[in-house]
Amino acid sequence: MSGRPHDRRLLLGPGPSNVHPRVLRAMAQPLYGHLDPAFLTILDEVQSGLRELFGSVNPLTLPLSATGSAGMEACLCNLLEPGDEIVVGVAGVFGARMSEVAERIGARVTRVESEPGTILSEDEMIDAIRRVRPRAVAFVHAETSTGVCQPVPNLAHAAHEVGALVVLDCVTSLAGLPLELDRWGIDAAYSGTQKCLSCPPGLSPVSFSERAVERAASRKAKVQSWYLDINLLAGYFGGERVYHHTAPISAIFGLAEGLRIVAEEGMQDRTQRHFAAAAALVEGLREFGMEPLVAPEHRLPMLTAVRLPKMLRGAEEAKLRHRLLDHWGIEVGAGLGTLAGEIWRIGLMGENARLTNVESLLCALRRELG
């Protein structure tokens, strides 16, 4: 093979995670055209597999042809028109990004914030929802910048009480934790392929409820984005399969294989595997004075944020991260925003959620810090 040498990496950052070899092989298959019945059969399978993982029967469940951040934008820009009110829960960088995206759409944003590493206060969110009576309520299920897991049902319920649509960020939780969009009452959700699905980045699984579809169809103003307009996307990703844009064939081959692997393991075993790996990681990191940022009951299993000991904060942590990458081939994630230099974010996502990977990291740290 020509090109640069590609050394192996153990990707224990906040994503991308390592891609399953079967997914890599699936992506290397020769292409079908995007309107070829043979491809559309695979696309059907992908849409059905995503419904399963999202816990939804939503017909409009599909792999958007862009990354998770575009999925966020798709959910918000289809449901919101300029001037619409939205309540956004901001428990970290990705909640803040939702707020920024909603503002660019022209929505009037009410932010409810939490301290870094803590969940949103249900009382504060519900107060804001009842006071503002917004068009939409948006928050993050698995906040990748801090590793907190936000309980969903009470917030969704409060939103529905005032007739609001609910938008949920599931980028890091899909395929690592059970999702129940329909039972929770979620109207629009988005994810990414590069986390617990163990596929490369590049696609954003999204799902829209019937209420969301109706809302998009009855807008006064057209959706600002032609590319992300679900009224148009439904033409291709719905039953008719009419051309909108050219679907990313190879990435969808990979996602189909990734979904098969998840189905073979089953979400119960897969979830359990994530929790077991995270528990071993938290326990092991204590040896180095690294303590979890998040209270046990709100910790994500696939992404663990740890406070660094004083001796490792600031410039020292960057040096150690680079050393882990250069010498050991292990990537861990830095803190984002106000937590930069203070924490690490260690992902054990999808295929990577294994005790051997925890051991590899602990072993490398022991050699570097011992």
Next chain:
Amino acid sequence: MSGRPHDRRLLLGPGPSNVHPRVLRAMAQPLYGHLDPAFLTILDEVQSGLRELFGSVNPLTLPLSATGSAGMEACLCNLLEPGDEIVVGVAGVFGARMSEVAERIGARVTRVESEPGTILSEDEMIDAIRRVRPRAVAFVHAETSTGVCQPVPNLAHAAHEVGALVVLDCVTSLAGLPLELDRWGIDAAYSGTQKCLSCPPGLSPVSFSERAVERAASRKAKVQSWYLDINLLAGYFGGERVYHHTAPISAIFGLAEGLRIVAEEGMQDRTQRHFAAAAALVEGLREFGMEPLVAPEHRLPMLTAVRLPKMLRGAEEAKLRHRLLDHWGIEVGAGLGTLAGEIWRIGLMGENARLTNVESLLCALRRELG
């Protein structure tokens, strides 16, 4: 390998085209993280290779993390604010799409149209540009819906005379025809990877001039799309390499390899190969009463639209296309819009621009129609 059997296809439609085996292998390599220096070296190489093919030294030349239609949206939404005037040349479906995208941004659109299969009238375009004195002028270099190649320099010159920025669709021309963005005076251009680059769909190479970058930086209103805002994209795809969204690593590995293959062949030989294959195709199709839609001097080499003989119009052409796909594994493209049922679009793009592929198609047609 698990999964569905994947039969070979000869993709002679308007894209995707067949992907070079080296590109498929490159995509199957294990991942690096999107901030890993080893990956950023490859990204540097990709950006440099794209500059070469675009004929530009624009620093802000990058593979956008979505398909060509998102590239179109990125070029327009960064340069236009609501209320801005734009003159759009509409010589087919993709010119019409530009117009639709600009309207959704809130721009005031003046459309200059041509008859299907003909280029835009330079006189009409220049009249409109001088009359409207727009913020931007947009048109398509290689119109994938009809196979016409629009001459660029005079239109770009007229736009600059009134201080307008020029947006050019190069989806089908990049890597098949020499482009000269800097010499022509193009401010924003977009392409796709699934045509003459012989990579899978999923990325949109884009390039923005210094004037375009200044325009985006001095807007009154923020760019509506957070995902496509070049002020933010410049943080990652510029020198700083700060996180914006997670780049599609595997697709970029593939693009890097695709660009290496183009560089090895050289654009002069590659262009020549496209012209030779197209000439053989046009000559060969006469046997079946299929005549080129476009006058010889305005014909694209990588995409040939042919008018079907009467006996093949309407339902018959669809039957024959399906027979070619099912039995021969050869995909050709249907007509779009008003040309549906009237024409075929036959792509000989990138790796596929070879006489043997022309022969395979002619042979299959001879067996089916003989």
